[in-house]
Amino acid sequence: MPEPVALDSRPAGGAGTLLWALVALAWVGAFMPDPWVIATLPGMFGMLRVMERCQRFRNLVGLIALFGALGIGFGYRWLAPTVEQFSGGRVGTVGSWALAALFGVVGTIHIIVFAVVYRALLRGNRRPHPLVTVALFVACESLPIRLFPWMAGHGAVNAPPLLQSASWGGVPAVSFVLLALIVPVHEMWASLGADRARARVKAATFTFVVGAALFGWGHVRWEMLREQDERATERVVVGIVQPDIGAGEKRGAERGYEDKKAATIAAYKAGSQAALDKGAELIVWPETAITDPIRLLEPKFDAANTRNTLSRHGWGFLDELGKQATFLVGAYEQKVLPPGAARSAGARDVARQLQDNDQRYNVAALRPMGPSGPAWSVYRKTYLIPFGETMPLGLPQSMLPQGFLMRPAPTPSEALVWNGRRVVPFLCYEGILPEHVRETAGAEVPDLLVSLTNDSWFGDTWEPHQHLNFTRFRAVEHAAPLVRATNTGISAFVTASGDVVETLGVGKEGVLVRPVPMVDRGRTLYARYGYRLPWALGAFVLLALLVGPFLPGGNRRTD
Numbered sequence: 166m167p168e169p170v171a172l173d174s175r176p177a178g179g180a181g182t183l184l185w186a187l188v189a190l191a192w193v194g195a196f197m198p199d200p201w202v203i204a205t206l207p208g209m210f211g212m213l214r215v216m217e218r219c220q221r222f223r224n225l226v227g228l229i230a231l232f233g234a235l236g237i238g239f240g241y242r243w244l245a246p247t248v249e250q251f252s253g254g255r256v257g258t259v260g261s262w263a264l265a266a267l268f269g270v271v272g273t274i275h276i277i278v279f280a281v282v283y284r285a286l287l288r289g290n291r292r293p294h295p296l297v298t299v300a301l302f303v304a305c306e307s308l309p310i311r312l313f314p315w316m317a318g319h320g321a322v323n324a325p326p327l328l329q330s331a332s333w334g335g336v337p338a339v340s341f342v343l344l345a346l347i348v349p350v351h352e353m354w355a356s357l358g359a360d361r362a363r364a365r366v367k368a369a370t371f372t373f374v375v376g377a378a379l380f381g382w383g384h385v386r387w388e389m390l391r392e393q394d395e396r397a398t399e400r401v402v403v404g405i406v407q408p409d410i411g412a413g414e415k416r417g418a419e420r421g422y423e424d425k426k427a428a429t430i431a432a433y434k435a436g437s438q439a440a441l442d443k444g445a446e447l448i449v450w451p452e453t454a455i456t457d458p459i460r461l462l463e464p465k466f467d468a469a470n471t472r473n474t475l476s477r478h479g480w481g482f483l484d485e486l487g488k489q490a491t492f493l494v495g496a497y498e499q500k501v502l503p504p505g506a507a508r509s510a511g512a513r514d515v516a517r518q519l520q521d522n523d524q525r526y527n528v529a530a531l532r533p534m535g536p537s538g539p540a541w542s543v544y545r546k547t548y549l550i551p552f553g554e555t556m557p558l559g560l561p562q563s564m565l566p567q568g569f570l571m572r573p574a575p576t577p578s579e580a581l582v583w584n585g586r587r588v589v590p591f592l593c594y595e596g597i598l599p600e601h602v603r604e605t606a607g608a609e610v611p612d613l614l615v616s617l618t619n620d621s622w623f624g625d626t627w628e629p630h631q632h633l634n635f636t637r638f639r640a641v642e643h644a645a646p647l648v649r650a651t652n653t654g655i656s657a658f659v660t661a662s663g664d665v666v667e668t669l670g671v672g673k674e675g676v677l678v679r680p681v682p683m684v685d686r687g688r689t690l691y692a693r694y695g696y697r698l699p700w701a702l703g704a705f706v707l708l709a710l711l712v713g714p715f716l717p718g719g720n721r722r723t724d
Contacts, residue, residue, distance in 0.1 A: 189215065189232055195320025196240045198630030202324045205317055206347050213298070213351045216280050217287065225280055233273035234266070237315060243626035244268060250412065250622055272315055279305040286710065292365075295352045295372040297709040299344040300702035307337050307699035314597055314635055316340050322634045326383035328663045329390075331641040333690040334698035335599050339638075341698070342383070345376025390644070390662040390686075397682030401586075401613070403648050404440025404448045404490075407656045408432035409674035412621040415652065418456040419567060429456060430479045436676050437486050443678040446534075447491050447583070449650040452592050452619040455480055455496035458525050458569075461543050463501040471541065483532065487539075491583060492532045493590065495617045495650075498543065500524040500572055523569035527554065529590035529617050531581045542581045545574035546592040547601065553622070578605060586612040586683070589645075593618040596636040600696055606643060610688050613681065614639055614647040621653040625671045629655045637663045644686045661686065 192208025194201040212232075219225040245265040249258055279302055286293040286301075293301070306316050318339030321327040330338040349369035356365040410418075410429055417425030433454060440448045457478040460470050475481055483492060527546035533539045549555040554571040581588045589611040595601050596616045616636050620629045633655050640647040640659045647659035654671035658679050669675050 187211070190236050192320075193236050193240050195317075196315070196627075196631065198627055200320045200323055200634065202321045202327070202343070205320050205343060206350065209302075209317070209344060209347050210351050210354075212276070213283075213348070216283055217355070222280075222284070226277060229273050229276050229280065230270065232276070233269040237272040238265065238269040240315070240627070240631075241265070241268065241313065243623050243628045247622050247628070268313075275305045275308045278308065282706065282710075292355075293709060294368050295348045296345070296368070296375065297706055298348050298352075299341060299372065300709075301706045302344060303337050303340045304699045304703040304706060306340065307696075317343055319635060319638075322637055322663065325387040325662060325664065326380050328638075328641055329383035329386045330379060331638050331663070331691065332386070332644060335642055335691050335696060336638055337696075337698045337702075338691075341702070342376050342379040345372050346380065349373040349376075387662050390660070391664075393684050393686070394660060394662075394682045397684050399683040400680040401683060402444050402446045402678065402680050403613075403658075404437075404443065404445030405648060405650045405656045405658075405669070405677040406433060406436035406440060406448065406450050406454075407651060407654060407669050407673065407675055407677070408436060408451075408454075409653050409672060410621065411653060415453075415456065415619070415621060416567070419453075426456065426479065429454075430482075432674065434482050434486075436674075437482075437492075439676045440678055441486060441489055443676070445490055445678050447493060448486075449615060449617070449648055450492070450494040451650040451652045451656075452495040452529075452617040453497055453527060454494050454652075458497045458499035458523070460501075461496075461498045461528065461530060461541055463499070466540055468540065484536075487532050487534060488536060489534065491534045493581075493588070493615060493617075494530055494532070495592070495619075496528050496530050498526040498528045498530070498545070500526060524572050525569055526572055526574065527592055529581075529592060529615070531583060531588070533583065544578045544581055544590045544592075544605075546595065547574045547578065548595050548598060549573055550594050580606060580609065580611060588613045588615060589643075590615045590617060591639075592616075596632070596639065599639065599642060599691075602639050603642070603692060603695055606692065608688075610685065610692075611643050611645045612683055614643060614645050616647060616649040618649070619652040620655075620671075629653075629671050633657060633665075633668075637665065642689060642691045644689050644692075646681045648681065 188207050189211030190208075191204050191211070194204030195208065215228055216225065219228065242265075245261040248264055249261040282301055282305075283293070283298065286297065302317070314336065316336050318327075318331070318336040321339050321343050327339055327343055330342045334341070349372045352365060352369035352372075356362045356369070408429065410432060414425050414428065418429040433450060437448055455475075457474075457480070459474045459478075460467065472484060475483055486492070527549070529544040531542045549571055581590060587606075587609050589602065589606045591602050591605065591614075596618065602614070616639075618632065620632060623629060629651070633649065636649060637647065637659050640661055641663040644661045646661050649655070649657045649659065654669055654673055656669040656677055657665050658667045658677065658681065659665055661684070667677055667679055669677050
C-alpha cells in the first residue's frame with residue numbers, strides 16, 4: 166500500500182503517538198464484568214488521535230496490532246486455558262495461546278479497515294464529518310470476521326437509555342448512538358486553532374445533537390417498558406435450577422462415572438423440588454443438564470421410549486415432578502443412525518468406532534406439565550462450539566474430549582409453544598448471535614427468551630460476565646423478558662429493557678424463582694428488519710466519499 170500524504174499540519178512525534186495508543190487501551194474498561202461505558206471516550210479518542218498522527222501506515226498497523234494483543238488479548242485472556250481444557254489437553258498450552266493470539270489479530274481487522282478508509286477521507290484539505298466517522302466505524306465493526314463480539318455498543322449494556330437503541334438496530338445502533346456522543350468531543354479538540362473551526366464545530370454539534378436525541382428517546386422507552394412490566398396483569402412464575410456442577414464433574418457424569426452421575430441427578434432433583442415449593446410453573450435447567458442420550462424426535466417421538474430411557478438412567482423423577490410444572494431442560498438427544506453407518510465411516514480403531522456409533526444433538530427439550538408420557542417439543546442447537554463440540558478447519562473429530570460426536574440441527578429450529586406462549590430458546594454460543602435468535606423467533610412475537618448454557622469451563626473469569634452481558638441485548642432486540650439458566654453461573658432474570666433484576670453468581674448452587682411479566686408489545690424494528698443498519702451506514706460513508714462538498718474542510722491540528 167502506498168504511504169499516505171502527511172496527515173498533520175506538522176510532524177508528529179513517535180512518543181506522543183504511542184502515548185495516544187496507550188490511552189486507547191482504556192477501552193478495555195468497557196468490557197470488564199461490570200462495564201464502564203465512559204471508558205469508550207478515551208478509547209475512541211485515543212484511536213482517532215493515533216490514526217491522524219501516525220504518518221506511516223505500516224507503523225499504524227503495528228499500533229493496531231498492539232491494541233489487539235494488549236486490549237483484546239487482555240479482555241479475552243480466558244480463551245487460551247479454556248481451549249486447552251475444552252480439548253482435553255489435546256491442543257496443548259502452546260497451541261492454545263497461539264489460537265488466542267490469532268483471535269486477537271483477527272479482532273483488529275475491522276480496525277485496520279476503518280483506518281484505511283478514515284485516512285482516505287483525511288487526504289487533501291478535508292476531514293470527514295464526524296457523523297461520517299461514526300457511521301464508518303459502526304459499519305466496520307459489524308463486519309462478520311470475529312468469533313466473539315467486540316463492538317463499542319457492548320460496553321453500554323449498563324446504560325439503559327443507550328441500550329434501548331438495540332430495539333431498532335441491534336448492537337450496531339447502540340454503537341452508533343454512543344459514538345455520536347463521543348466522536349464530536351474529538352472533533353472539537355481537533356478543531357482548536359484550525360482554519361474553518363466554526364464549520365467543524367457546527368458539524369460536531371450536529372452529530373452530538375443526533376446522539377443526544379436518540380439517547381433521550383432511549384430514556385423515554387426505558388421508562389415506558391418498566392412501567393408496562395409493573396402494570397402487567399399476566400405473569401408466569403419461572404424457576405431456574407443452578408446445580409454448580411463443575412466441568413470435571415460434568416464430564417465424569419457424561420462418561421458414566423456412577424458417583425458423578427448420582428451427584429448430578431441429586432442436585433437437579435433437589436433444585437427442581439425447591440423451585441416447585443416456591444410456586445414455579447416453568448422450571449428451566451441449563452445446557453446438557455441430562456448427561457445421558459435420550460430418544461426424542463428420531464425416528465419419531467415415542468413417549469414410552471423416552472420415559473423408560475430417563476428412568477433407566479436415573480432421571481425418572483421428571484415424571485413425578487412433571488405433574489406439577491412444565492420443564493425446559495438441556496439434554497443430549499440421541500441421533501438415530503442408519504444400519505452400517507459407523508462401518509461406512511471407515512473407523513480405524515475402537516475409540517473412533519464407538520464415537521461414530523454415538524452421535525448426539527445438543528437440545529432444549531420442553532416437557533409440558535401433566536402425567537407421564539406427554540409429547541415433548543425440542544429445539545436443536547445449530548451452532549456448535551469450536552474445539553468443544555466440533556473441530557474446525559478439517560481437524561479430526563476424534564480430537565474431541567467426549568466419547569461421542571455432536572451434530573448440528575439438520576434443519577433450522579423454531580420457537581417452542583407452551584400454553585399458547587412462544588418460547589424462544591438458544592444454547593450457549595448462540596446467545597451472542599443476534600440474527601440466529603431473530604430467525605428462531607420468526608415472524609411472531611416471542612413471549613419469553615430462554616438462554617441455556619454451560620459456562621463451567623471458564624471458571625470464575627470474565628467470561629461468564631461477558632457472556633451474560635452480550636446475551637442481554639437479545640432481550641432488548643425483541644422487547645421480551647430473558648431467562649438465563651447456567652450450570653455454574655451466572656443465572657439471571659433479565660427484563661425486556663435489558664435490566665438484570667436477579668442473579669445467581671459464579672460457583673453458587675441454588676434456585677431462582679421469579680414471576681415474569683407477560684406483555685404483548687408487538688415486534689420491534691430490529692425483529693422485523695434485522696441487521697440492516699450497518700449496510701445503510703456503509704452506503705452513507707460511500708456517499709460521503711463521492712460527494713466532497715459534504716465534508717467540511719480545514720487544516721488539521723494534532724493537539
